[in-house]
Each structure stands twice: as C-alpha cells, then as structure tokens.
C-alpha cells in the first residue's frame with residue numbers, strides 16, 4: 507500500500523483503520539484520524555470535505571511509520587509527542603507520563619482554593635511534586651495569572667520537558683523547575699502543594715495495559731510494594747512546607763482513599779475535601795495543616 511502510487515487522505519485513513527482493527531489496538535478510527543491529521547498537517551474538516559486530496563510521498567511515509575508504531579502498541583499521543591490537558595497542548599517525552607484526563611480532576615479541585623489565596627494575598631505559591639510535563643502546575647498557572655509554581659521532579663528529562671512546555675505556553679516567567687527527591691531540595695512554605703505521584707503497586711505493573719506498561723516511564727508509575735510509598739514520603743514532610751492556611755491536593759488510585767487519608771492524618775494533617783473523577787472513582791484528596799491559628803476556610 508505504501509508504494510502503490512498516489513495516496514489520498516481517504517486511502518490513509520482507511521488503511522490505518524484496517525491495520526489497527528486487525529491488530530486489535532486502540533480505537534481504530536480515532537487513532538487513524540489523529541495520526542493522519544498530525545503527520546499530514548490536515549484537519550478533520552479536510553478529511554470530510556476533500557477526502558481525495560493527494561498526500562505527498564514524504565508525508566505519507568511519515569504516516570506509515572506512525573501507523574507501524576501504533577500497530578506495535580505505542581500510544582497515539584506518544585507517537586505524536588503531544589497531549590491535550592485542561593485546555594493546554596503539552597509536549598510529552600520519553601521521560602514523562604502522558605497527562606491523563608483523571609488528573610484534570612485535581613486541577614479543578616484545587617483551582618477554587620488557588621483563587622481564594624490570590625484574593626487574600628494577591629499571590630499564590632504552588633509546589634507541584636512529580637511535575638512530569640508540568641501538567642498540573644501549568645494548568646493552574648494558565649488559569650490564575652497571579653500564581654507562581656515550582657515544578658519538582660527527580661527526572662532531569664521530565665523537568666526539561668516541563669520547562670519547554672512552560673516556555674511554549676508563555677508561562678516560563680512564573681514556573682521554576684527543581685530537581686529533587688520530593689522535598690529534599692525544596693525550601694520555604696507553600697500555599698498549595700499538589701502531587702500526582704506514582705501509585706501503582708509494584709506487582710501490579712506487569713498487569714497494566716500494554717500502552718501504559720511498555721511506554722510510560724516506570725518511575726512515573728511504581729508506587730512500591732503497596733503503591734503508597736510516595737504518599738508516605740510526601741505526607742511525612744508536608745507539614746514543614748505547607749503554609750498554616752495552605753492546602754495539599756493529591757491524586758490517588760481508585761481504591762486508595764482510606765489508606766492515603768490514614769497516612770496524611772497520621773502525619774498531623776486534616777482531611778479537607780475529596781473529589782471523584784468523571785468515572786465516579788475516588789481520585790483526589792485534599793488536606794490542610796492542622797496547626798492552631800490557621801484560617802477557618
């Protein structure tokens with residue numbers, strides 16, 4: 507097919523759909539469309555209004571190479587190298603997790619508090635632990651112009667991606683990267699601490715969908731023997747770094763609400779809220795400092 511003469515948009519879309527359906531990967535129609543659009547620089551409207559549009563050989567070859575990668579299980583957004591998150595178009599790299607729609611629940615849950623801090627203090631200092639692409643911090647910054655954020659990650663590669671995203675989005679002036687093992691190199695007090703840490707049990711990784719298991723960086727997934735290692739480390743030191751009136755928001759696995767709540771309460775924090783994702787699963791927990799004298803918000 508790749509060498510059989512002129513290729514049209516429709517030829518490519520049909521071939522992609524058939525290839526993915528036969529291989530049993532993803533959503534064949536959607537994946538074919540996203541790859542064809544990205545690698546030919548066309549839009550959905552082009553495919554509808556001009557399906558016989560010729561695609562130059564150079565671009566068709568790129569589409570075929572992308573189809574091959576998808577057939578081998580690589581996720582579409584990794585092949586494209588970008589993923590939408592909370593209205594932002596983010597670069598993803600081999601060092602970063604692809605930001606997920608579930609994580610938008612954490613952004614939405616923390617936004618009202620970030621705005622409230624800005625109303626009170628005309629600024630809000632956000633610390634994003636395990637920032638990856640910078641997704642959570644950058645989404646909050648994009649919504650609240652008075653806020654600033656530090657994005658922490660242990661992976662230099664992830665931080666480079668986050669910095670590039672901040673620059674592309676015009677947010678570099680309010681985003682500071684920091685290479686650190688959770689709080690190790692962090693100083694000061696923060697109005698908001700957010701984190702979507704690795705929370706998959708080590709022995710559950712082999713059973714994850716191939717898209718995730720084979721293509722996401724293991725350091726973004728593995729939460730230790732019971733999946734809770736990162737929460738223990740973050741909760742243990744969070745009281746030193748959270749402002750007395752601040753809030754800590756963490757993403758959790760669907761079955762971790764009780765365990766993660768117990769970890770943060772044992773560290774001396776107070777439960778302050780929770781949220782479910784669009785699928786109705788427990789996804790976000792919010793904690794507040796239990797220190798006396800904190801504002802009653």
Ligand SMILES: C[S@@+](CC[C@H](N)C(=O)[O-])C[C@H]1O[C@@H](n2cnc3c(N)ncnc32)[C@H](O)[C@@H]1O
Nearest residue numbers: 603605636637638659660687688702703704726
């Ligand atoms: C589940 S990913 C979340 C990425 C991004 N925040 C998001 O929501 O899409 C977890 C991130 O934590 C980082 N990480 C893992 N262990 C860490 C540690 N000990 N200190 C700092 N970052 C860590 C990983 O490199 C990864 O980027």
